[in-house]
Amino acid sequence: xxxFQKYDGMTKNKVSFGQLKTLTIGLFVCLIVSTxxxxxxxxxxxxxxxxxxxxxxxxxSEHYAQVxxxxxxxxxxxxxxxxxxxxxxxxxxxxSQARIGLVKLSNENAAQTLALALPAAGQxxxxxxxxxxxxxxxxxxxxxxAEKPLNDATMFWTWQQGYKFLRLDLxxxxxxxxxxxxxxxxESPAPVRPPQKPCAQPNRVDFVWKFDTARELKNIWNIxxxxxxxxxxxxxxxxxQMCSGFYANDTFCAAWIESLGLDLERGQCQSSCxxxxxxxxRL
Amino acid sequence: xxVNLNTFTYARHVFVMRVGTFIRATVVFSLFFLFACSKPTxxxxxxxxxxxxxxxxxxxxxxxxxxxxxxxxxxxxKALSGNGEQSCATCHQQQYAFAENRGLSIGSTGEVHHRNAxxxxxxxxxxxxxxxQPELKLxxxxxxxxxFGDQPVEMQLNQQKTxxxxxxxxxxxxxxxxxxxxxxxxxHLDNGVKALASFVRSLISFNSPFDRYAWYGEDAAxxxxxxxxxxxxxxxxxxxxxxxxxxxxxxxxxxxxxxxxPEDFHNTGLYNPRNEVKLDLGLFEFSLQEKDxxxxxxxxxxxxxxxxxxxxxxxxxxxxxxxxxxxxxxxxISEGLYAGDGRSHPNKxxxxxxxxxxxxxxxxxxxxxHALTDRQFIQNPAFSAPGKVK
Numbered sequence: 192x193x194x195f196q197k198y199d200g201m202t203k204n205k206v207s208f209g210q211l212k213t214l215t216i217g218l219f220v221c222l223i224v225s226t227x228x229x230x231x232x233x234x235x236x237x238x239x240x241x242x243x244x245x246x247x248x249x250x251x252s253e254h255y256a257q258v259x260x261x262x263x264x265x266x267x268x269x270x271x272x273x274x275x276x277x278x279x280x281x282x283x284x285x286x287s288q289a290r291i292g293l294v295k296l297s298n299e300n301a302a303q304t305l306a307l308a309l310p311a312a313g314q315x316x317x318x319x320x321x322x323x324x325x326x327x328x329x330x331x332x333x334x335x336x337a338e339k340p341l342n343d344a345t346m347f348w349t350w351q352q353g354y355k356f357l358r359l360d361l362x363x364x365x366x367x368x369x370x371x372x373x374x375x376x377x378e379s380p381a382p383v384r385p386p387q388k389p390c391a392q393p394n395r396v397d398f399v400w401k402f403d404t405a406r407e408l409k410n411i412w413n414i415x416x417x418x419x420x421x422x423x424x425x426x427x428x429x430x431x432q433m434c435s436g437f438y439a440n441d442t443f444c445a446a447w448i449e450s451l452g453l454d455l456e457r458g459q460c461q462s463s464c465x466x467x468x469x470x471x472x473r474l
Numbered sequence: 475x476x477v478n479l480n481t482f483t484y485a486r487h488v489f490v491m492r493v494g495t496f497i498r499a500t501v502v503f504s505l506f507f508l509f510a511c512s513k514p515t516x517x518x519x520x521x522x523x524x525x526x527x528x529x530x531x532x533x534x535x536x537x538x539x540x541x542x543x544x545x546x547x548x549x550x551x552k553a554l555s556g557n558g559e560q561s562c563a564t565c566h567q568q569q570y571a572f573a574e575n576r577g578l579s580i581g582s583t584g585e586v587h588h589r590n591a592x593x594x595x596x597x598x599x600x601x602x603x604x605x606x607q608p609e610l611k612l613x614x615x616x617x618x619x620x621x622f623g624d625q626p627v628e629m630q631l632n633q634q635k636t637x638x639x640x641x642x643x644x645x646x647x648x649x650x651x652x653x654x655x656x657x658x659x660x661x662h663l664d665n666g667v668k669a670l671a672s673f674v675r676s677l678i679s680f681n682s683p684f685d686r687y688a689w690y691g692e693d694a695a696x697x698x699x700x701x702x703x704x705x706x707x708x709x710x711x712x713x714x715x716x717x718x719x720x721x722x723x724x725x726x727x728x729x730x731x732x733x734x735x736p737e738d739f740h741n742t743g744l745y746n747p748r749n750e751v752k753l754d755l756g757l758f759e760f761s762l763q764e765k766d767x768x769x770x771x772x773x774x775x776x777x778x779x780x781x782x783x784x785x786x787x788x789x790x791x792x793x794x795x796x797x798x799x800x801x802x803x804x805x806x807i808s809e810g811l812y813a814g815d816g817r818s819h820p821n822k823x824x825x826x827x828x829x830x831x832x833x834x835x836x837x838x839x840x841x842x843x844h845a846l847t848d849r850q851f852i853q854n855p856a857f858s859a860p861g862k863v864k
Contacts, residue, residue, distance in 0.1 A: 285733070335525045335689070335721065343733045344720040349708045360824075369824050381701050382708035383688040433824045436710030 243409045244306040247294045252418035254425040258298055259360040260416055261346060263325050265291040270318030272405050282306035286340050293340035315405035319412060324356035324395030331385035348373055349382040368432035370447050375436055392458020396451050400472045413473040420468045523680050523689035527729040529598035532612060535668045544649040545673025548666055550859040553639045556582040556630025565591040568852055571777030572677060577788025582630040588754055590788035595776045598675035601726045605770045605786045606739060606756040613671035633663060679776055679851040696845055703842025706835060713825040723775035739769035741821040743804020744785060746814025754787060768821055779844045793843055797836060803828030
């Protein structure tokens, strides 16, 4: 092993000036290369973080210590400055295909982004909208051929009813609650036959956020699941609350459905779903 | 190209060319044997309904007919047990859809186990194996539990003795050689376990009247009572589908095109938790989290009419009683060691809120559950005991 001592020009097995120079140059080269590499990695990570998309987040909750939320987002669009609607696509990913994405949030995974496939850079938009749910033509497809993100058994009901559009599983203190929302009133000869007509209550929720001033589409759009709103209803909640299908039969389930702006009878929003309080955009 | 050469140069040229050709040919043949012959020729076709996705098979143990054949012999081989009287098939009998008709299994030493033997129907599609081990996903690992487990003792395999027995058998030498042609000394435990896993993966059952109706579009495969029962089963009213949903009647299922979702374990309100009584704690034994006490994996309901008694400890004797149990939202035991109201277990699933069925509806539900029986599966000679080994 070399010993770094004062150079006397004579001693063998000590570092010569030439060797020291070579070593120093080598170290600089290594430093430059590694710096370039680190810069590249950082740039890639930064780009990944800045990819435009919808970032869904769990809001804070005072009462619910355990939260599981899963939902389908589809029929994405933006409004141009003239208010005209243009459809948007999701990037292909393990959780999304062009028309639809699946978001799964929990205490351990409190945020998830569905990346957008932008048509071109620089659009200015006056609004953004999507549907919470699975489009009808996908909702009752042959389940064994289902492609991502519809190949998730935990989100599937039956061929007749299709998928759970929204699944909320909550626990806090001694109370536990679940809301599973999907199409109801679907008629077919059996649960393993698709309905020929639309379901009586489609229960899809159309969200749109309109902006006073134009914003750049290339952005990360933060959308929060408003758990604070669910907190407000905590005291009224029984120890065990299960809302899955028979929403109108239970006062609490009915209140939850209405929090999405849905009319219980028709399974649609009255005029628009703007009264929903479960999701809010953080601008 | 014209080459003008003298005799010596020409001879040298020819020699070099021939050596070159020889080397190239050797390389090509070596590569051919390396890539084409190092793996057994895929010789397996899954017997599935149209468009069904096959199960996930580990890359280091691809399916082959030869491995399944060997696995079948090993599955019925009593030399794998310590007492020489038990095989895998002792607790997993074909006539009971590869479960058994006793509440708790008995091991090679006579020790009574604390859990009911699960049916092996479509085990290849299970997201996890056994009643409550979320990380146990490979049959190749699970099989080691009955072979070597000592709490409880199941088969009590004596590895040395069993391998010696297999090696002296002409039939097993041929079967191992055919299954693992590239292994110069193929009779060893790892290969035996791979073959057993391959056989268990081959135990596919998708030919019940329900399957004929659902996946083959045969409207006459189910009668009206069975369809009414199916409608009830898949309704919000009974909530059966929340745990026993999907193509395999268990949400704890996966296939080649499915996404890896969270594990599903549920407390069904079978027992009331009491400090003085040692209960089977299910998933808690794995996670040590209070919320997991009494939670178990929902098994497939395929062939369920054949696999009585029911629940993780075989404590419910008939399907009728199982229906009554779920209709009551759990079980209250009035006397004895386990006296208490399981319905009030704090971990009980939200979906088990109970329901009321008329007598006709109950019979419809039972008719549907019986329509999940695949007669071809329990009579398939490919799954039955092979001839006696000499």
